[in-house]
Amino acid sequence: MDTAFAGSWEHAVVTGGAGFVGSHLCTALLDSGTAVTCVDDFSTGRRENISGLLGRPGFTLVEANVSEPFDVDGTPDLVLHFASPASPADYLRLPLHTLETGSLGTRHALALAHRAGARFLLASTSEVYGDPQQHPQNERYWGNVNPVGPRSVYDEAKRFGEALTTAEAEVHGTDAGIVRLFNTYGPRMRGHDGRAVPTFVRQALEGEPLTVTGDGRQTRSLCYIDDTVRGILAAAAHGLRGPVNIGNPTEITMLELARLVIELTGSHSQIRFIERPTDDPAVRCPDITLARDKLQWEPRVSPEEGLRRTIAWFRDQARGDRTPSGS
Numbered sequence: 001m002d003t004a005f006a007g008s009w010e011h012a013v014v015t016g017g018a019g020f021v022g023s024h025l026c027t028a029l030l031d032s033g034t035a036v037t038c039v040d041d042f043s044t045g046r047r048e049n050i051s052g053l054l055g056r057p058g059f060t061l062v063e064a065n066v067s068e069p070f071d072v073d074g075t076p077d078l079v080l081h082f083a084s085p086a087s088p089a090d091y092l093r094l095p096l097h098t099l100e101t102g103s104l105g106t107r108h109a110l111a112l113a114h115r116a117g118a119r120f121l122l123a124s125t126s127e128v129y130g131d132p133q134q135h136p137q138n139e140r141y142w143g144n145v146n147p148v149g150p151r152s153v154y155d156e157a158k159r160f161g162e163a164l165t166t167a168e169a170e171v172h173g174t175d176a177g178i179v180r181l182f183n184t185y186g187p188r189m190r191g192h193d194g195r196a197v198p199t200f201v202r203q204a205l206e207g208e209p210l211t212v213t214g215d216g217r218q219t220r221s222l223c224y225i226d227d228t229v230r231g232i233l234a235a236a237a238h239g240l241r242g243p244v245n246i247g248n249p250t251e252i253t254m255l256e257l258a259r260l261v262i263e264l265t266g267s268h269s270q271i272r273f274i275e276r277p278t279d280d281p282a283v284r285c286p287d288i289t290l291a292r293d294k295l296q297w298e299p300r301v302s303p304e305e306g307l308r309r310t311i312a313w314f315r316d317q318a319r320g321d322r323t324p325s326g327s
Protein backbone atom coordinates (compact mmCIF):
# COMPACT_ATOMS: atom_id res chain seq x y z
CA MET A 1 0.00 0.00 0.00
CA ASP A 2 1.44 3.39 -0.89
CA THR A 3 1.33 6.14 1.74
CA ALA A 4 0.40 9.01 -0.57
CA PHE A 5 -1.86 10.34 2.17
CA ALA A 6 0.90 10.79 4.72
CA GLY A 7 0.23 13.87 6.80
CA SER A 8 -3.30 14.39 5.49
CA TRP A 9 -4.91 13.80 8.89
CA GLU A 10 -3.77 13.77 12.52
CA HIS A 11 -6.52 11.62 13.99
CA ALA A 12 -9.01 9.41 12.17
CA VAL A 13 -11.96 7.53 13.65
CA VAL A 14 -12.86 4.33 11.78
CA THR A 15 -16.20 2.82 12.82
CA GLY A 16 -16.26 -0.86 11.90
CA GLY A 17 -12.46 -0.78 12.09
CA ALA A 18 -12.24 -4.45 13.13
CA GLY A 19 -13.99 -5.61 9.98
CA PHE A 20 -12.55 -6.61 6.63
CA VAL A 21 -12.40 -3.18 4.94
CA GLY A 22 -12.13 -1.20 8.19
CA SER A 23 -9.05 -3.06 9.44
CA HIS A 24 -7.21 -2.44 6.16
CA LEU A 25 -8.16 1.24 6.44
CA CYS A 26 -6.82 1.39 10.02
CA THR A 27 -3.54 -0.15 8.86
CA ALA A 28 -3.15 2.20 5.88
CA LEU A 29 -3.88 5.27 8.02
CA LEU A 30 -1.47 4.23 10.78
CA ASP A 31 1.19 3.48 8.16
CA SER A 32 0.81 7.04 6.84
CA GLY A 33 1.26 8.57 10.31
CA THR A 34 -2.38 9.16 11.26
CA ALA A 35 -3.52 8.24 14.79
CA VAL A 36 -6.53 5.91 14.57
CA THR A 37 -9.45 5.24 16.89
CA CYS A 38 -11.27 2.08 15.87
CA VAL A 39 -14.89 1.87 17.11
CA ASP A 40 -16.38 -1.60 16.79
CA ASP A 41 -18.86 -3.90 18.54
CA PHE A 42 -17.42 -7.08 16.98
CA SER A 43 -20.85 -8.11 15.73
CA THR A 44 -19.27 -9.25 12.44
CA GLY A 45 -15.64 -8.12 12.90
CA ARG A 46 -12.80 -10.19 14.29
CA ARG A 47 -10.28 -9.39 17.00
CA GLU A 48 -7.49 -10.99 15.00
CA ASN A 49 -8.04 -8.40 12.24
CA ILE A 50 -6.68 -5.72 14.57
CA SER A 51 -4.51 -7.77 16.93
CA GLY A 52 -1.41 -6.57 15.08
CA LEU A 53 -2.48 -2.93 15.56
CA LEU A 54 -3.28 -2.99 19.27
CA GLY A 55 0.29 -2.43 20.40
CA ARG A 56 1.09 0.21 17.80
CA PRO A 57 1.53 3.84 18.91
CA GLY A 58 -1.45 5.95 17.90
CA PHE A 59 -3.95 3.06 17.76
CA THR A 60 -6.93 3.01 20.15
CA LEU A 61 -9.80 0.55 20.27
CA VAL A 62 -13.21 1.69 21.55
CA GLU A 63 -15.58 -1.25 21.93
CA ALA A 64 -19.04 0.24 21.34
CA ASN A 65 -22.22 -0.20 19.35
CA VAL A 66 -22.48 2.93 17.20
CA SER A 67 -26.29 2.68 17.26
CA GLU A 68 -25.93 4.06 20.80
CA PRO A 69 -24.39 7.55 21.26
CA PHE A 70 -20.61 7.23 21.51
CA ASP A 71 -17.57 9.46 21.85
CA VAL A 72 -13.82 9.17 21.47
CA ASP A 73 -10.89 10.85 23.18
CA GLY A 74 -9.32 13.77 21.33
CA THR A 75 -10.58 15.72 18.35
CA PRO A 76 -10.58 13.68 15.15
CA ASP A 77 -10.19 15.46 11.81
CA LEU A 78 -11.56 12.48 9.85
CA VAL A 79 -14.48 10.12 10.58
CA LEU A 80 -14.80 7.08 8.33
CA HIS A 81 -18.15 5.42 9.02
CA PHE A 82 -17.72 1.79 7.97
CA ALA A 83 -19.64 -0.03 10.71
CA SER A 84 -22.34 -2.25 9.22
CA PRO A 85 -22.85 -5.92 8.50
CA ALA A 86 -21.99 -6.23 4.80
CA SER A 87 -22.31 -9.83 3.68
CA PRO A 88 -25.81 -11.11 2.88
CA ALA A 89 -25.35 -13.94 5.41
CA ASP A 90 -24.66 -11.35 8.13
CA TYR A 91 -27.38 -8.83 7.37
CA LEU A 92 -30.03 -11.53 6.89
CA ARG A 93 -29.03 -12.88 10.33
CA LEU A 94 -28.94 -9.35 11.84
CA PRO A 95 -31.77 -7.45 10.09
CA LEU A 96 -32.69 -4.99 12.85
CA HIS A 97 -29.07 -4.42 13.86
CA THR A 98 -28.27 -3.63 10.21
CA LEU A 99 -31.11 -1.09 9.94
CA GLU A 100 -30.15 0.52 13.24
CA THR A 101 -26.45 0.72 12.34
CA GLY A 102 -27.25 2.34 8.98
CA SER A 103 -29.66 4.85 10.52
CA LEU A 104 -28.88 5.52 14.22
CA GLY A 105 -25.22 4.56 13.78
CA THR A 106 -24.82 6.96 10.88
CA ARG A 107 -26.56 9.67 12.92
CA HIS A 108 -24.11 9.21 15.81
CA ALA A 109 -21.04 9.05 13.55
CA LEU A 110 -22.21 12.26 11.83
CA ALA A 111 -22.74 13.89 15.23
CA LEU A 112 -19.15 13.05 16.18
CA ALA A 113 -17.86 14.58 12.94
CA HIS A 114 -19.99 17.69 13.52
CA ARG A 115 -18.77 18.13 17.13
CA ALA A 116 -15.15 17.72 16.05
CA GLY A 117 -15.42 19.71 12.79
CA ALA A 118 -14.07 16.62 10.99
CA ARG A 119 -14.36 15.44 7.41
CA PHE A 120 -16.93 12.59 7.27
CA LEU A 121 -17.10 9.71 4.82
CA LEU A 122 -19.99 7.24 4.65
CA ALA A 123 -19.33 3.71 3.39
CA SER A 124 -22.25 3.17 1.08
CA THR A 125 -22.60 0.37 -1.42
CA SER A 126 -23.46 -0.60 -4.97
CA GLU A 127 -26.50 -2.25 -3.36
CA VAL A 128 -28.17 1.18 -3.43
CA TYR A 129 -28.58 0.48 -7.17
CA GLY A 130 -30.52 -2.73 -6.34
CA ASP A 131 -31.14 -4.96 -9.36
CA PRO A 132 -30.08 -2.23 -11.81
CA GLN A 133 -31.91 -1.32 -15.00
CA GLN A 134 -28.97 0.80 -16.13
CA HIS A 135 -25.63 -0.78 -16.90
CA PRO A 136 -22.95 0.09 -15.94
CA GLN A 137 -24.15 2.17 -13.00
CA ASN A 138 -23.09 5.79 -12.61
CA GLU A 139 -23.77 7.96 -9.57
CA ARG A 140 -26.75 9.67 -11.20
CA TYR A 141 -28.71 6.40 -11.43
CA TRP A 142 -31.34 6.14 -8.64
CA GLY A 143 -31.52 2.38 -8.50
CA ASN A 144 -34.12 -0.37 -8.51
CA VAL A 145 -34.54 -1.58 -4.94
CA ASN A 146 -37.30 -3.71 -3.45
CA PRO A 147 -38.08 -1.86 -0.18
CA VAL A 148 -39.61 -4.92 1.53
CA GLY A 149 -37.46 -7.75 0.12
CA PRO A 150 -35.01 -9.65 2.34
CA ARG A 151 -32.06 -7.52 1.17
CA SER A 152 -33.91 -4.28 1.93
CA VAL A 153 -32.51 -4.15 5.50
CA TYR A 154 -29.11 -3.47 4.00
CA ASP A 155 -30.00 -1.59 0.80
CA GLU A 156 -32.49 0.76 2.43
CA ALA A 157 -30.30 1.33 5.50
CA LYS A 158 -27.55 2.52 3.16
CA ARG A 159 -29.95 4.64 1.11
CA PHE A 160 -31.22 6.25 4.33
CA GLY A 161 -27.60 6.75 5.45
CA GLU A 162 -26.89 8.58 2.19
CA ALA A 163 -29.97 10.80 2.65
CA LEU A 164 -28.97 11.55 6.25
CA THR A 165 -25.39 12.37 5.27
CA THR A 166 -26.66 14.71 2.54
CA ALA A 167 -29.10 16.43 4.91
CA GLU A 168 -26.43 16.86 7.63
CA ALA A 169 -24.13 18.51 5.13
CA GLU A 170 -26.95 20.90 4.20
CA VAL A 171 -28.14 21.66 7.73
CA HIS A 172 -24.87 21.70 9.69
CA GLY A 173 -22.38 22.32 6.91
CA THR A 174 -20.59 19.04 7.71
CA ASP A 175 -17.85 18.30 5.20
CA ALA A 176 -19.33 14.95 4.18
CA GLY A 177 -18.74 12.55 1.30
CA ILE A 178 -20.15 9.17 0.30
CA VAL A 179 -18.23 6.26 -1.24
CA ARG A 180 -20.35 3.63 -2.99
CA LEU A 181 -18.18 0.55 -2.76
CA PHE A 182 -18.67 -2.27 -5.23
CA ASN A 183 -17.71 -5.84 -4.32
CA THR A 184 -14.32 -5.84 -2.66
CA TYR A 185 -12.29 -8.91 -1.78
CA GLY A 186 -8.96 -9.84 -0.25
CA PRO A 187 -7.23 -11.13 2.87
CA ARG A 188 -9.17 -11.06 6.18
CA MET A 189 -12.51 -12.02 4.63
CA ARG A 190 -14.23 -14.84 6.49
CA GLY A 191 -14.48 -18.11 4.57
CA HIS A 192 -18.04 -18.60 5.77
CA ASP A 193 -19.33 -15.04 5.31
CA GLY A 194 -21.32 -16.07 2.24
CA ARG A 195 -19.65 -13.72 -0.25
CA ALA A 196 -18.54 -15.28 -3.53
CA VAL A 197 -14.75 -14.92 -3.38
CA PRO A 198 -14.11 -16.23 0.15
CA THR A 199 -16.72 -18.96 -0.33
CA PHE A 200 -15.17 -20.20 -3.59
CA VAL A 201 -11.60 -19.97 -2.25
CA ARG A 202 -12.49 -21.89 0.94
CA GLN A 203 -14.41 -24.52 -1.02
CA ALA A 204 -11.59 -24.95 -3.55
CA LEU A 205 -8.92 -25.26 -0.85
CA GLU A 206 -11.02 -27.78 1.09
CA GLY A 207 -11.78 -29.79 -2.08
CA GLU A 208 -15.52 -29.16 -1.77
CA PRO A 209 -17.76 -28.38 -4.76
CA LEU A 210 -17.92 -24.66 -5.56
CA THR A 211 -21.55 -23.60 -5.11
CA VAL A 212 -22.56 -21.29 -7.95
CA THR A 213 -26.03 -19.78 -7.62
CA GLY A 214 -28.51 -19.87 -10.50
CA ASP A 215 -26.88 -20.55 -13.87
CA GLY A 216 -23.81 -18.53 -12.87
CA ARG A 217 -24.30 -15.95 -15.61
CA GLN A 218 -24.94 -13.10 -13.14
CA THR A 219 -21.99 -10.71 -13.04
CA ARG A 220 -20.09 -8.86 -10.36
CA SER A 221 -17.07 -6.60 -10.64
CA LEU A 222 -14.49 -7.37 -8.02
CA CYS A 223 -12.08 -4.82 -6.60
CA TYR A 224 -8.99 -5.89 -4.68
CA ILE A 225 -8.86 -4.45 -1.14
CA ASP A 226 -5.69 -2.37 -1.68
CA ASP A 227 -7.33 -0.60 -4.63
CA THR A 228 -10.51 0.00 -2.61
CA VAL A 229 -8.57 1.45 0.35
CA ARG A 230 -6.65 3.79 -1.99
CA GLY A 231 -9.96 4.94 -3.50
CA ILE A 232 -11.56 5.54 -0.09
CA LEU A 233 -8.60 7.59 1.15
CA ALA A 234 -8.50 9.54 -2.12
CA ALA A 235 -12.19 10.41 -1.65
CA ALA A 236 -11.52 11.39 1.98
CA ALA A 237 -8.58 13.61 1.01
CA HIS A 238 -10.31 15.24 -1.97
CA GLY A 239 -13.22 16.74 -0.06
CA LEU A 240 -15.66 15.55 -2.71
CA ARG A 241 -19.29 15.82 -1.62
CA GLY A 242 -21.98 13.46 -2.82
CA PRO A 243 -21.55 9.85 -3.87
CA VAL A 244 -18.63 8.43 -5.83
CA ASN A 245 -18.36 4.85 -7.11
CA ILE A 246 -15.28 2.93 -5.98
CA GLY A 247 -15.06 -0.39 -7.77
CA ASN A 248 -13.34 -2.33 -10.50
CA PRO A 249 -15.13 -2.12 -13.87
CA THR A 250 -13.74 -5.51 -14.95
CA GLU A 251 -16.93 -7.59 -14.96
CA ILE A 252 -16.88 -11.32 -14.40
CA THR A 253 -19.67 -13.92 -14.27
CA MET A 254 -19.92 -16.03 -11.15
CA LEU A 255 -19.25 -19.14 -13.25
CA GLU A 256 -16.06 -17.60 -14.69
CA LEU A 257 -15.00 -16.62 -11.19
CA ALA A 258 -15.54 -20.17 -9.89
CA ARG A 259 -13.49 -21.60 -12.79
CA LEU A 260 -10.71 -19.05 -12.22
CA VAL A 261 -10.50 -19.91 -8.51
CA ILE A 262 -10.31 -23.63 -9.35
CA GLU A 263 -7.51 -22.92 -11.84
CA LEU A 264 -5.51 -20.65 -9.51
CA THR A 265 -5.80 -22.98 -6.52
CA GLY A 266 -5.06 -26.08 -8.62
CA SER A 267 -8.09 -27.66 -6.94
CA HIS A 268 -9.92 -30.78 -8.13
CA SER A 269 -13.24 -29.35 -6.91
CA GLN A 270 -16.30 -29.57 -9.14
CA ILE A 271 -18.92 -26.85 -9.63
CA ARG A 272 -22.40 -27.36 -8.16
CA PHE A 273 -25.31 -25.11 -9.14
CA ILE A 274 -27.63 -24.09 -6.30
CA GLU A 275 -30.72 -21.89 -6.00
CA ARG A 276 -30.26 -18.18 -6.60
CA PRO A 277 -31.20 -15.92 -3.63
CA THR A 278 -34.25 -13.63 -3.81
CA ASP A 279 -33.59 -10.22 -5.44
CA ASP A 280 -30.01 -11.20 -6.31
CA PRO A 281 -28.86 -8.58 -8.86
CA ALA A 282 -28.27 -9.91 -12.39
CA VAL A 283 -25.49 -7.47 -13.23
CA ARG A 284 -23.25 -5.14 -11.30
CA CYS A 285 -20.56 -2.95 -12.82
CA PRO A 286 -19.41 0.51 -11.78
CA ASP A 287 -18.98 3.46 -14.07
CA ILE A 288 -15.89 5.02 -12.44
CA THR A 289 -15.61 8.09 -14.66
CA LEU A 290 -16.19 10.38 -11.67
CA ALA A 291 -13.49 8.71 -9.54
CA ARG A 292 -11.06 8.81 -12.49
CA ASP A 293 -11.75 12.50 -13.19
CA LYS A 294 -11.96 13.87 -9.65
CA LEU A 295 -9.76 11.53 -7.64
CA GLN A 296 -7.37 10.35 -10.37
CA TRP A 297 -8.17 6.90 -9.01
CA GLU A 298 -8.58 3.63 -10.80
CA PRO A 299 -7.92 0.04 -9.79
CA ARG A 300 -4.46 -1.37 -10.48
CA VAL A 301 -4.70 -4.99 -9.36
CA SER A 302 -5.96 -7.54 -11.92
CA PRO A 303 -8.47 -10.21 -10.83
CA GLU A 304 -5.81 -12.92 -11.29
CA GLU A 305 -3.27 -11.07 -9.13
CA GLY A 306 -5.81 -10.16 -6.44
CA LEU A 307 -7.11 -13.72 -6.31
CA ARG A 308 -3.56 -15.10 -6.07
CA ARG A 309 -2.86 -12.88 -3.04
CA THR A 310 -6.20 -13.80 -1.46
CA ILE A 311 -5.68 -17.52 -2.02
CA ALA A 312 -2.17 -17.28 -0.51
CA TRP A 313 -3.63 -15.66 2.61
CA PHE A 314 -6.38 -18.29 2.95
CA ARG A 315 -3.71 -21.01 2.59
CA ASP A 316 -1.66 -19.38 5.38
CA GLN A 317 -4.75 -19.27 7.58
CA ALA A 318 -5.46 -22.93 6.94
CA ARG A 319 -1.87 -23.73 7.96
CA GLY A 320 -2.52 -21.92 11.23
CA ASP A 321 -0.61 -18.73 10.45
CA ARG A 322 -2.88 -16.25 12.20
CA THR A 323 -0.83 -13.18 11.16
CA PRO A 324 -3.58 -10.71 10.18
CA SER A 325 -1.33 -8.35 8.28
CA GLY A 326 -1.74 -9.84 4.82
CA SER A 327 -2.90 -7.69 1.97
Ligand code: NAD
Nearest residue numbers: 016018019020021041042043044045065066083084086184
Ligand atom coordinates in the same frame (compact mmCIF):
# COMPACT_ATOMS: atom_id res chain seq x y z
P1 NAD B 1 -17.40 -6.51 7.90
O1 NAD B 1 -18.62 -7.21 8.39
O2 NAD B 1 -16.15 -7.30 7.74
O3 NAD B 1 -17.06 -5.25 8.81
C1 NAD B 1 -18.06 -4.47 9.41
C2 NAD B 1 -17.56 -4.07 10.80
O4 NAD B 1 -18.53 -3.23 11.42
C3 NAD B 1 -17.35 -5.26 11.73
O5 NAD B 1 -16.10 -5.16 12.38
C4 NAD B 1 -18.50 -5.17 12.71
O6 NAD B 1 -18.21 -5.76 13.97
C5 NAD B 1 -18.72 -3.67 12.77
N1 NAD B 1 -20.07 -3.29 13.17
C6 NAD B 1 -21.24 -3.69 12.64
N2 NAD B 1 -22.28 -3.09 13.26
C7 NAD B 1 -21.74 -2.29 14.21
C8 NAD B 1 -22.28 -1.42 15.19
N3 NAD B 1 -23.61 -1.23 15.31
N4 NAD B 1 -21.44 -0.76 16.02
C9 NAD B 1 -20.09 -0.93 15.92
N5 NAD B 1 -19.52 -1.74 14.99
C10 NAD B 1 -20.33 -2.41 14.16
O7 NAD B 1 -17.82 -5.84 6.50
P2 NAD B 1 -16.89 -5.13 5.42
O8 NAD B 1 -16.94 -5.95 4.19
O9 NAD B 1 -15.60 -4.77 6.00
O10 NAD B 1 -17.73 -3.80 5.14
C11 NAD B 1 -17.37 -2.58 5.76
C12 NAD B 1 -18.23 -1.45 5.24
O11 NAD B 1 -18.05 -1.32 3.82
C13 NAD B 1 -19.73 -1.66 5.47
O12 NAD B 1 -20.31 -0.42 5.81
C14 NAD B 1 -20.23 -2.14 4.14
O13 NAD B 1 -21.57 -1.80 3.94
C15 NAD B 1 -19.31 -1.41 3.17
N6 NAD B 1 -19.18 -2.14 1.91
C16 NAD B 1 -18.39 -3.24 1.81
C17 NAD B 1 -18.31 -3.90 0.60
C18 NAD B 1 -17.43 -5.11 0.41
O14 NAD B 1 -17.40 -5.66 -0.70
N7 NAD B 1 -16.71 -5.57 1.41
C19 NAD B 1 -19.05 -3.46 -0.51
C20 NAD B 1 -19.87 -2.37 -0.34
C21 NAD B 1 -19.92 -1.69 0.86
